[in-house]
Amino acid sequence: MIEVEGLTFSYHGAARATVQDVSFSAPKGSIFGVLGPSGAGKSTLQKVMIKLLPLQVGAIRYGGRPLAALGREFFADVGVSFEQPNLFPRLSGRENLTCLLGLYDREHDDPAALLAALGLGAAADQPAGEYSKGMKQRLVFLRSLIHRPSLLFLDEPTSGLDPATAELVKQMIRDRAASGVTVILTTHDMTLADQLCDTVAFLHDGSIAAMASPRALKLRFGERAVRVERRIDGRLTQEVFGLEAPEEQARLAEALRSPGIETLHSLEATLEQVFLKVTGRALT
Amino acid sequence: MRAAALWSLLWLDLRLAWRGRLFAVTLALGAVMAGAVRIFAPAELGGAHELEELAAAWAAEGGRLTTLRPQAQAMTLQARLVPAVICLDVLVVGFFFGGVMLLQEKALRTLAAYRVSPGGAGLYVTSKVLVNLLMALLYTALVLVIVPPAGASIGAIAGVMGVVSLGSATCTLGGIALAAPFRGLSSFFYPAAVASMVLSAAVPAYVAPAFATEGMSWIRALPTYQAFFALCELLGPGGRAGVLPGFLWISGVGLVITAALAWWLTARRVMQEVA
Numbered sequence: 277m278i279e280v281e282g283l284t285f286s287y288h289g290a291a292r293a294t295v296q297d298v299s300f301s302a303p304k305g306s307i308f309g310v311l312g313p314s315g316a317g318k319s320t321l322q323k324v325m326i327k328l329l330p331l332q333v334g335a336i337r338y339g340g341r342p343l344a345a346l347g348r349e350f351f352a353d354v355g356v357s358f359e360q361p362n363l364f365p366r367l368s369g370r371e372n373l374t375c376l377l378g379l380y381d382r383e384h385d386d387p388a389a390l391l392a393a394l395g396l397g398a399a400a401d402q403p404a405g406e407y408s409k410g411m412k413q414r415l416v417f418l419r420s421l422i423h424r425p426s427l428l429f430l431d432e433p434t435s436g437l438d439p440a441t442a443e444l445v446k447q448m449i450r451d452r453a454a455s456g457v458t459v460i461l462t463t464h465d466m467t468l469a470d471q472l473c474d475t476v477a478f479l480h481d482g483s484i485a486a487m488a489s490p491r492a493l494k495l496r497f498g499e500r501a502v503r504v505e506r507r508i509d510g511r512l513t514q515e516v517f518g519l520e521a522p523e524e525q526a527r528l529a530e531a532l533r534s535p536g537i538e539t540l541h542s543l544e545a546t547l548e549q550v551f552l553k554v555t556g557r558a559l560t
Numbered sequence: 561m562r563a564a565a566l567w568s569l570l571w572l573d574l575r576l577a578w579r580g581r582l583f584a585v586t587l588a589l590g591a592v593m594a595g596a597v598r599i600f601a602p603a604e605l606g607g608a609h610e611l612e613e614l615a616a617a618w619a620a621e622g623g624r625l626t627t628l629r630p631q632a633q634a635m636t637l638q639a640r641l642v643p644a645v646i647c648l649d650v651l652v653v654g655f656f657f658g659g660v661m662l663l664q665e666k667a668l669r670t671l672a673a674y675r676v677s678p679g680g681a682g683l684y685v686t687s688k689v690l691v692n693l694l695m696a697l698l699y700t701a702l703v704l705v706i707v708p709p710a711g712a713s714i715g716a717i718a719g720v721m722g723v724v725s726l727g728s729a730t731c732t733l734g735g736i737a738l739a740a741p742f743r744g745l746s747s748f749f750y751p752a753a754v755a756s757m758v759l760s761a762a763v764p765a766y767v768a769p770a771f772a773t774e775g776m777s778w779i780r781a782l783p784t785y786q787a788f789f790a791l792c793e794l795l796g797p798g799g800r801a802g803v804l805p806g807f808l809w810i811s812g813v814g815l816v817i818t819a820a821l822a823w824w825l826t827a828r829r830v831m832q833e834v835a
Contacts, residue, residue: 326676328832348678356676362669366579375575378568379679419673 277304278325278427278458283334285317285324294320296482298334302475304426307449307459309469311547312479313557318462319431321479325460326356326429338427352380355425359432361412365405369396369415372404373422380423390418394444409436417445421452428452428459434468446472466547476547480555490547497553498545502528507536516543562683569679569687573661577691580664582657583698586649590699593645594706601638635796642707643791644766650696650724651731651784652756657695658735659752661688662830663745671830681827685819689732696728697721709795719794719804726811727787731759733818740825759784766792786810 279301286293295317302308310318323329325336327343327350336343338350363372373387391400394414399407404415413436420428430449434442449472453459463469469476470490477487486493500519505512517528531537552558577583615625665671674684700720709716738755742748762785765772772779779785790807 328672328675348680351676352678354676356673358669358672360669362673364576364668364670367575371575375572376568376673376677376679378571379565379677379683381564381678 277339278302278460279335279337280321280325281335281337283321283324283331283336285320285329285332287320292482294482295324298477298479298482298484300475300477300484300487302458302460304458305453305456306474307453307461307472309461309463309473309476310479311463311466311469311476311551313464316479317482318464318479320482322429322431322460322462326354327351352382352423353426354429355420355423355427356429357417357420357431357433359435361409361416363404363407363412363415366403368401369404369407369411370400372415373419376419377423382423384423385421387422390422393448394418395441410438410441413437414441414445417448421448426457428457429462430459431462432465433461433463434465442468466551470547478551478554480557486550486554493547493550493554494545497550499549500545501543503541503543504528504531504537505539505541506531506534507538512538565679566683566686569683570690573687573691574694577661577695582661583695586653586695586699587702589649589653590645590702591706593648594642594703597638597641597645598707601636601641603636603638605634605636635792636710638707639709639796640792642703642709642795643788644763645703645707646700646720646724646791647727647762647784647787649699650728651787652759654692654696654728655731655735655738655756655759656752657692658688658732659739659742659748660735660745661691662736662739662826663742663748666830666833667744671833675831681823681831685733685736685822685826688736689729692732693725693728696724700724712795716794720791723787723790723794723807726808726815727783730783730811730814730818733815733822737818737821737825740822740829758782761785762788781810783807783811783814 281299283295283298284293285295298317298321300308310321312318320329324331325343331344338346338353343350364375367375369391370387373391377384388397388400391397394417396411396414396418399411404412407415413433417430417433420430428449433449434445437445446468449459449461459472461469461473473490475487476490476493478485486497488496501516502519503514503516505514507513515531517531518524519528548558618625665674704717704720712720734755735752738751739748742751759782761776761779762782765776765779765785766788772785786803786807789803793803
């Protein structure tokens with residue numbers, strides 16, 4: 277479990293704090309998503325949590341112990357997947373995966389099995405410099421897992437991946453969480469967050485604007501609606517009716533009584549819409 | 561555990577240096593330099609015969625000949641150039657390689673991956689020093705095979721390896737410390753070139769020792785200057801017993817200073833920069 281309490285971080289010379297009074301906790305085995313557009317403070321928050329930036333104000337506890345009191349044992353327990361692939365281009369995929377393993381005094385996964393699981397088995401002995409962007413992304417993700425960390429920081433893990441591979445990555449993340457690994461997912465991909473996260477925090481201008489499970493957020497902030505497709509005078513028309521206001525409900529009832537209905541779709545709010553409603557700002 | 565971690569990191573750095581052709585460049589440079597010395601530098605003592613005749617004539621006329629360092633042995637030009645060839649790579653190129661290895665990893669952002677591992681700045685720097693040390697020892701061995709030192713004992717050869725080890729470690733650490741504040745190879749090149757020129761100022765002082773006097777005596781404080789004469793003393797005794805302790809003293813102090821600087825800058829600057 278990792279707990280963050282009242283975390284505030286300012287870069288030297290900056291007029292305002294990049295991260296302001298952020299508090300949350302991610303229990304063991306949960307997937308916690310930090311969502312927000314570029315510049316919201318996601319990366320800064322993650323960097324403070326993995327000790328790449330110093331803790332200025334607030335407290336972070338991992339396993340009940342203050343982060344500041346943890347040394348190498350913290351890094352031995354952590355896996356980090358960076359958004360920008362950072363590999364040794366002259367080393368093979370297999371070598372990149374295993375080259376830092378000797379620094380960890382713990383059991384690790386079978387490199388060949390991991391590579392095969394994400395479709396890199398055939399390219400395992402090929403120099404990583406010859407990999408495509410997606411292959412590099414997969415390898416960086418696998419490198420964060422191989423030493424069996426208990427706390428996993430993932431920054432846009434499915435960025436640049438085809439849908440099939442992205443699904444494999446998502447399943448691996450779910451499996452790790454199910455085995456007790458705490459996952460901190462940083463992304464602006466609301467679909468990914470919706471599919472994976474137990475809890476999401478919307479980060480807006482450095483502060484948490486809303487935090488709950490994706491379903492709870494959608495129920496609380498989303499607007500339920502129905503889209504009706506009708507053929508009127510030979511032309512196909514579409515109308516959306518909200519389910520909240522009585523007058524909208526009456527209009528929907530009237531539409532349903534009319535002839536020519538071709539399709540009916542229930543429209544659930546997306547996390548993206550919820551984010552826009554909560555922060556007044558789009559994600560991209 | 562730390563020994564196992566160091567070995568693991570060393571194995572990684574050895575592969576990176578091998579595939580980055582640093583070993584090939586080092587050994588090719590050694591072969592070319594030593595080969596040139598072997599082919600073009602005379603292996604005989606020029607003028608020794610005339611000197612002996614002159615001394616005999618002087619004695620015949622009742623002149624008194626005083627030998628300042630009776631234990632000194634005359635060295636051929638070839639033997640005298642060997643320390644210079646060794647120092648060129650070990651100190652000057654080693655200095656460059658230390659910085660280049662660090663900056664390449666900065667550019668590739670692989671340092672960020674290392675930064676979030678249980679390794680640390682000390683282990684990182686030590687591994688780089690050991691890789692450069694291995695290259696320096698291989699280079700020296702190659703030079704000594706191509707231009708074998710006449711009459712040098714096993715102890716002297718071991719002494720040469722010791723001097724090379726100390727000099728290589730100091731210069732690699734110096735290169736890492738100098739490269740630490742820079743973001744890329746292009747910005748590091750000019751400061752490194754200036755530093756290499758300063759280190760190379762020992763070359764004229766070695767060829768003509770009077771160069772290091774009259775306002776240029778600072779050259780004697782350079783680790784390269786001390787290394788030149790220490791190697792020369794080991795490969796052909798010149799009767800200058802103070803040279804080796806002088807080298808050990810200056811290089812020892814240099815090693816401590818550069819090690820502290822390299823570690824501090826790597827821990828406080830390089831490892832923080834990845835954020």
